[in-house]
Amino acid sequence: MSTETNETTPTGFHSGFVAIIGRPNSGKSTLLNAVLGEQLAIVSPMPQTTQRNMRGIYNEDNLQIVFVDTPGIHKGKHQLNHEMYNISTSMLKDSGVDLVCYIVDMSREFGEEEDDIAARVAKSTHPVIILFNKVDQITLPEALDKQETFRTRYPDLAAYPQLMLSALNETCGEVFIDFLRKFIPEGPQFYPSDDLTDASLRFFAAEYIRKEIIGNTHEEVPHASYVEIMGYTETETGHEITADIHVESSGQKAIIIGNKGATISKIRKGAEWKMRGLTGVKCKINLFVKVTKHWRDKKNFLKEAGFSE
Numbered sequence: 001m002s003t004e005t006n007e008t009t010p011t012g013f014h015s016g017f018v019a020i021i022g023r024p025n026s027g028k029s030t031l032l033n034a035v036l037g038e039q040l041a042i043v044s045p046m047p048q049t050t051q052r053n054m055r056g057i058y059n060e061d062n063l064q065i066v067f068v069d070t071p072g073i074h075k076g077k078h079q080l081n082h083e084m085y086n087i088s089t090s091m092l093k094d095s096g097v098d099l100v101c102y103i104v105d106m107s108r109e110f111g112e113e114e115d116d117i118a119a120r121v122a123k124s125t126h127p128v129i130i131l132f133n134k135v136d137q138i139t140l141p142e143a144l145d146k147q148e149t150f151r152t153r154y155p156d157l158a159a160y161p162q163l164m165l166s167a168l169n170e171t172c173g174e175v176f177i178d179f180l181r182k183f184i185p186e187g188p189q190f191y192p193s194d195d196l197t198d199a200s201l202r203f204f205a206a207e208y209i210r211k212e213i214i215g216n217t218h219e220e221v222p223h224a225s226y227v228e229i230m231g232y233t234e235t236e237t238g239h240e241i242t243a244d245i246h247v248e249s250s251g252q253k254a255i256i257i258g259n260k261g262a263t264i265s266k267i268r269k270g271a272e273w274k275m276r277g278l279t280g281v282k283c284k285i286n287l288f289v290k291v292t293k294h295w296r297d298k299k300n301f302l303k304e305a306g307f308s309e
């Protein structure tokens with residue numbers, strides 16, 4: 001997990017990598033955005049919005065925390081779900097992170113999925129903190145009750161440091177960082193202090209197109225869509241991006257395109273707008289929808305798409 005270090009890092013500087021893991025929809029990306037003060041990671045009510053790890057960097061004068069946002073830990077039926085499961089759980093074992101932040105959604109019941117994650121977290125080779133999120137959804141006595149239920153259900157985790165918060169609360173970024181401070185060791189500055197992420201513009205282009213697909217289509221369509229950036233050119237007047245949207249059937253293709261191209265036009269415009277916000281220049285996006293049958297179960301496709309080794 002290490003990157004090149006900055007030789008000029010002053011002594012007394014603290015730095016570390018913190019992986020954010022948990023069930024789908026528990027608020028991992030929302031928390032990262034709250035900490036960074038930017039809508040960097042895409043967030044939605046749809047489970048498995050985040051498909052791969054993304055680093056977000058928090059900077060202060062003498063502190064740098066590199067957060068790794070991960071896909072939700074969930075056992076789905078496709079090979080893709082399996083790869084995403086591995087991407088997330090690999091953070092728990094010898095991944096080089098300094099700390100694992102395990103987010104627990106307090107608005108939902110604990111079940112098999114939580115049991116599986118908790119068991120894996122208990123075996124983590126890294127220090128772990130537990131963050132009980134979405135406490136705005138329940139009353140304080142309910143939250144305390146639920147925390148107790150958690151401790152009883154997962155006794156191996158009962159003594160781990162714990163914090164309750166709501167990632168939607170305005171001050172939660174500050175509260176979370178203050179809680180984290182004592183776990184961040186002395187270390188070098190890994191990235192320039194004005195960097196917010198190490199992800200590329202290509203990555204964000206794909207994420208923002210995905211976000212628009214999630215926002216403009218329903219049910220299986222967003223899950224069956226994969227955005228592949230085919231070209232990204234920066235000119236003096238702006239950026240031009242070409243992307244393929246892979247879907248699994250011609251019916252899904254028709255939904256993405258929409259009546260007379262209305263849906264794909266919305267997707268394109270929404271993503272162009274978000275890319276403009278990110279880059280500060282005009283962005284033109286060209287989209288092509290392709291039927292790639294069963295891509296979620298094709299090992300080679302997933303490998304090329306970077307979901308597996």
Ligand SMILES: Nc1nc2c(ncn2[C@@H]2O[C@H](COP(=O)(O)OP(=O)(O)O)[C@@H](O)[C@H]2O)c(=O)[nH]1
Nearest residue numbers: 025026027028029030043044045134166167168
């Ligand atoms: N009420 C409430 N909703 C939240 C909170 N944190 C996240 N959410 C919502 O939960 C959904 C999933 O959030 P997201 O960050 O995408 O979850 P992820 O899959 O764990 O990354 C979104 O609709 C968020 O707005 C919270 O503290 N309270």
Ligand SMILES: [Mg+2]
Nearest residue numbers: 028029049050
């Ligand atoms: Mg997410």
